[in-house]
Amino acid sequence: MxxxxxxxxxxxxxxxxxxxxxxxxxxxxxxxxxxxxxxxxxxxxxxxxxxxxxxxxxxxxxxxxxxxxxxxxxxxxxxxxxxxxxxxxxxxxxxxxxxxxxxxxxxxxxxxxxxxxxxxxxxxxxxxxxxxxxxxxxxxxxxxxxxxxxxxxxxxxxxxxxxxxxxxxxxxxxxxxxxxxxxxxxxxxxxxxxxxxxxxxxxxxTMASNIGMLFGARKDIPLRTGNRHGGLSLCPYSVYPTSDGHIAVICNAERHWAALARCMGREELATDPRTLTNRERVTNMDFVDTTISAFTATRTTEELAAMLRAARVPSAPVRDLPDVLxxxxxxxxxxxxxxxxxxxxxxxxxxxxxxxxxxxxxxxxxxxxxxxxxxxxxxxxxxxxxxxxxxxxxxxxx
CATH class of the missing domain: 3.40.50.10540 (Crotonobetainyl-coa:carnitine coa-transferase; domain 1)
Incomplete structure (x- = not known):
């Protein structure tokens, strides 16, 4: 070899x-x-x-x-x-x-x-x-x-x-x-x-998003954003609670958001003026994250992972290291x-x-x-x- x-x-x-x-x-x-x-x-x-x-x-x-x-x-x-x-x-x-x-x-x-x-x-x-x-x-x-x-x-x-x-x-x-x-x-x-x-x-x-926000028009973005996007320019982008753990979800495209809305039984959010595009979702980030959390908290991590994967929503369960190994x-x-x-x-x-x-x-x-x-x-x-x-x-x- x-x-x-x-x-x-x-x-x-x-x-x-x-x-x-x-x-x-x-x-x-x-x-x-x-x-x-x-x-x-x-x-x-x-x-x-x-x-x-x-x-x-x-x-x-x-x-x-x-x-x-x-x-x-x-x-x-x-x-x-x-x-x-x-x-x-x-x-x-x-x-x-x-x-x-x-x-x-x-x-x-x-x-x-x-x-x-x-x-x-x-x-x-x-x-x-x-x-x-x-x-x-x-x-x-x-x-x-x-x-x-x-x-x-x-x-x-x-x-x-x-x-x-x-x-x-x-x-x-x-x-x-x-x-x-x-x-x-x-x-x-x-x-x-x-x-x-x-x-x-x-x-x-590795801090490209964080550095980028320093040169943007917005001056209200905090240095630390927790699990949210480093430049607060993408939503949803966070880790959400499940009934037995956590799951990470990100929507890079409008089709991802529409698919997530269908999974949540909230199809109207795909056309809601507050969440129609990424720009509106970023403006209403607290509303988006609260809505998603209310949905994910009622289901298990495994159930959500399977559902979102089938719907082609970028997501992954937050796994412990023993499970990964x-x-x-x-x-x-x-x-x-x-x-x-x-x-x-x-x-x-x-x-x-x-x-x-x-x-x-x-x-x-x-x-x-x-x-x-x-x-x-x-x-x-x-x-x-x-x-x-x-x-x-x-x-x-x-």
Missing amino acids: AGELPLAGIRVLDLTQIYNGPYATFLMAMAGAEVIKVEPIGGEYLRRRDASSGAAMPFAMLNACKDSISLNLKSARGRELFLELVDTADVVAENYSPGVMDRLDLGWETLSARNPRLIVASGSGYGQDGAYQDMMAMDLTVQAMSGLMSVTGNADGPPMKSGAAVCDFGGGIHMYGAIMTALFERERTGRGSRIDIAMLDSVLM ADEALHERGLLVRVEHPDFGTVSLPRSPIRLGGDARQADYRVSPAYARDNGRIYGELGYDGGAVEKLQESGVI
Whole structure:
């Protein structure tokens, strides 16, 4: 299978940690690249989180299909060993704080001089230069700095973070895209390139509706709109109560609204002057939402989901995560896979969402590696036999 995959033959030295960078290299591994996770002595930080609380599961999710070696980059011998690995690599990916690689004397100038075809991808919160480069960055703080938090929550409530780590993974997705772009460019030029991906930069476009309303004629739109449209320019667009949960409904076209009106037994709303077009519905948003809520609250989520789906009204039940992970449709599609993990038992984990050729043509799923599992093989490929590897370990280099 690996020989048929698009990134077969590409070697990645993965210095990334936590969520941001590891997702980019996970996508590469699933596309067939050989991803060697280069971990500090003791293992990557995320690996060391408390497994009993589930906090270690993200490591398993993000590091499937990778190999693991240990290496002390702070030691002179460790740096030399890393440069030997660089000679064999196509990509180095890292998301240390800006400046760390330079302080290790492993920055772009050093690495590109060693291997001119090398692509060096750096992920960070605010970029490798600029006024914010030295600010500590986590998903939460970038949500705050980017404005994302200011547009999340109810109009009369405080700013809220997103329930998902959108900045971390937004940065990871853009890093993956940038690496693919650089690999394509290398095919033309024969030279590698330096990549600088900032989480803050990556998340701004997700607020297109919110940014758009800043330049509109209306000046009464609150920053936070709860479950309503970010620019309050589409109605209905919200999450409505059911007798046993919630359902999300949106009407992008007048035919959607007419179909919803028929489902509610309120056909007259399709021609009512208050709700005739989206413009009128936006003006009378409270009336629209109250009317829909009164209808949905009397029926179960499952009943409504089936009814609205049959009527071609854009909608979906609000599902809990256990239901999503058990969804057989997602397993059949290949997004989710059931695996036997040595640390977690039988679990359902996501594969790459990238489908090429119309199917899930990806690497055979391998669970996340044990720490330093591949030291012998990978250092052996550099010419270090078992005795030499043992000496490196005894001296604290690996």
